[in-house]
Amino acid sequence: MTKPTLISFKLCPYVQRSVINLLEKKVDYEIKYIDLANKPEWFLKISPFGRVPVLVVGDDVLFESAVINEYLDETNLPSLHPKDPIQKAKHRAWAEFASALLVDQYGFTMAKEEKEALKKKEEILSKFRILESILPEPKNGKLFFAGESMHLVDTAYAPFFMRLDFLKQKDGQWDLVSGFSKLKVWSDTLLSLPSVKNSVLPEVPEEYIAFIKAHHSWMGGKL
Numbered sequence: 001m002t003k004p005t006l007i008s009f010k011l012c013p014y015v016q017r018s019v020i021n022l023l024e025k026k027v028d029y030e031i032k033y034i035d036l037a038n039k040p041e042w043f044l045k046i047s048p049f050g051r052v053p054v055l056v057v058g059d060d061v062l063f064e065s066a067v068i069n070e071y072l073d074e075t076n077l078p079s080l081h082p083k084d085p086i087q088k089a090k091h092r093a094w095a096e097f098a099s100a101l102l103v104d105q106y107g108f109t110m111a112k113e114e115k116e117a118l119k120k121k122e123e124i125l126s127k128f129r130i131l132e133s134i135l136p137e138p139k140n141g142k143l144f145f146a147g148e149s150m151h152l153v154d155t156a157y158a159p160f161f162m163r164l165d166f167l168k169q170k171d172g173q174w175d176l177v178s179g180f181s182k183l184k185v186w187s188d189t190l191l192s193l194p195s196v197k198n199s200v201l202p203e204v205p206e207e208y209i210a211f212i213k214a215h216h217s218w219m220g221g222k223l
């Protein structure tokens with residue numbers, strides 16, 4: 001069988017989710033990087049929204065990270081979803097919540113004005129309060145969304161926590177998880193996993209900061 005090919009943009013958190021899944025599932029895959037500022041014709045032909053990630057499987061093309069990850073999960077057992085349909089549905093819903101956090105994070109880093117950025121920061125913190133209230137208690141200094149083991153939903157959050165960590169490394173004032181004890185353990189647990197660590201190229205932390213600065217956002221001026 002031909003290897004699946006993931007079409008990526010280096011800094012994209014949605015692509016990163018799929019890379020984490022491919023690494024967790026030990027799938028033999030290829031990755032092709034494109035520049036979103038200069039999308040190639042062949043890419044525009046296969047990506048209906050003009051967005052990454054796209055997964056090419058033989059003659060088939062899959063898009064939307066959640067769908068790609070469900071496909072990878074179903075075709076590379078054991079599944080990282082809970083078996084119980086209610087739990088599975090809840091995990092899917094909370095993965096959507098992670099997508100909303102990624103949108104807030106993008107808005108927070110790209111906002112031109114302080115007021116707009118701080119509004120986005122508040123939206124992140126209010127989502128953190130909700131998450132903190134539903135997360136189980138950590139055990140032995142570790143925590144995944146559902147407790148002791150990793151699920152697909154965790155892979156939806158890891159890129160968000162990683163970007164927050166890039167910001168924190170640059171300046172401690174962006175350490176938004178520090179006030180949330182369970183979230184902090186969850187973030188640390190995810191960021192310590194080899195599949196998460198290896199899901200971005202080594203230059204990504206620096207390029208992430210450079211990307212924010214290049215957009216002349218309020219935060220960019222502070223980094």
Ligand SMILES: N[C@@H](CCC(=O)N[C@@H](CS)C(=O)NCC(=O)O)C(=O)O
Pocket residue numbers: 009011012013014015036050051052053063064065066
């Ligand atoms: N809902 C999509 C979101 C993907 C997305 O927004 N990708 C961004 C890059 S991180 C993109 O390709 N944007 C197209 C553009 O910038 O023109 C998913 O989960 O796959």
